[in-house]
Amino acid sequence: MSQTKQIDLVASQLFTSEEQEALRDLWVVYESNFDEIQAATMAAAEADPDLKKVLAQLTPSQMEADQLKSRRQLQRAMQEGDWQPVIEDIRVQGGHYAQMGLPFASWFVVVTAAQKAILERLFHAYRKEPTRIQAIVLAMNKWLFDITLASIGEKYMDTREHLIKQQQEAIKELSTPVLPLRAGLLLLPVIGVIDSERARQLTEQLLEGIRTHRAKAVVIDLTGVPAVDSAVANHLLLTVRAAKLLGANAVITGISTENAQTLTRIGVDLSGLVTTSDLQSGVDEAEWLLQVARAHRESGADGLQARPIVDR
Amino acid sequence: MPVPILKQGDYLIGSIQSALTDTDMIDFRGALADQVGKNRSRAVIIDVSGLDIIDSFTARTLQDITHTVKLKGAAAVVVGIQPQVAFAMVQLGLYLDGVATALDLDEGLALVGRMTAGWRARGQ
């Protein structure tokens, strides 16, 4: 889980009462110059290639709705000290954009552009009261950097950790290799949810493996596949047939009773397959197939009465 | 461009090097049948490793060849189907039912050894 510090949501601890007062003043400036500040911020966003790409994916009505919501939330926060909705929203957005691959640096672009636009108008509005400006600027920086960017940053940490974990899983699955158990015998452990793309990859890997290792028997283990539906079953049949064209016989292991029943119920014909319930007996079966083949090869010259294997 | 057919002891080996026209395939089928008869070959090995695709015509011809030489008393093995060709074939619905297959020439020779051993034992 995340090691980063959770921003405290209790308003009274977020801002001092002086800061809260300053924020109320800030809101006045922000609200009355909202459109211009918004325009300036958007212009900066458009100028950043990463942000531009992300913005292009939003519809104008969606953007408008988002902005309206943010504006209301910010009003409640600055005027009444209710920061919880704002912070939650920032977190959600931060996580969302982190997942989309927006670099954290892009947020700096947005925040500093907003800050600049606000400052300009702030100085103009309170040009006769410099101490007030100072208080407002301090409070504003706390809002923009300590809270906004920090919340987003927190989300990036979470998301990064999550993505890294996802990638590790993906790598583990992709590199589920075709395992040579011994000469001429391959094991393909299939793990996880199989979509058509992955199924295709696995088949290609298996066929390449048969060629590389000169395998004549392959064990395809489905123990790690939670749901064997008709698409998977049909793909399995194709894989077994393709392996046969390369001279390899397949044994399928690990179809649970439940999956077997489902397949029967939906009418998939598995009668052409050699199947065993567990991996070990599947491997034994494959080993037997290989031994039979080798015995024949060795006894062939003597013409011993072996079981004739014709036209499989 | 005719497919070269080599004799190796009791076996004949036909190596298809590259894309063949339909006529070439049919000629090959005829030539193979001829040679099996002339040499009293026990088996033919058809090496298709030079084919970048195998379509329904080629698949049917391979099945025909297997059938024809069997009628003349010989076994047939197709070797050298490339992994991607095999995958494309099964997706198209071409399974080469009834045709013995092996990975390559070496495996093919081992397989025909097994296939004909039984026949020898039965005094064929």
Next chain:
Amino acid sequence: MLVANELHIPIVNEVDIVTARQRGRALAAELGFASSEQALIATAISELARNILQYAGRGQVEITVEHKGGRTGIGVVASDQGPGIPDLRRALEDGFSTGKGLGLGLPGTKRIMDDFELVSDVGKGTRVAVKKWVR
């Protein structure tokens, strides 16, 4: 870069079948199709071109670059002015293992391509249009 957005190959003799599938495969490679998918596309072209020759005597294969919704793909239109297919239903039946079907390779082609369209009028001709999209 791509030489042409469109290939037009008359199918008049059996060498043309090989030409059509080799050029189709080359275009598929340029468009970024995986090697295994190139094999599928080449096989489909071979099947369609052969049908033309076998049932109509002559015709043509057009291979195009397709675009839709940001995706790129390959399109193949095999057309002839031959006798047409009288029983479309049977033509699309899987027949290899059972011996039924007309052996036209159409059901298989339909399976491996993403889009498939068949129009045939007895006495007028046949047009098969297929597409496959790069993943």
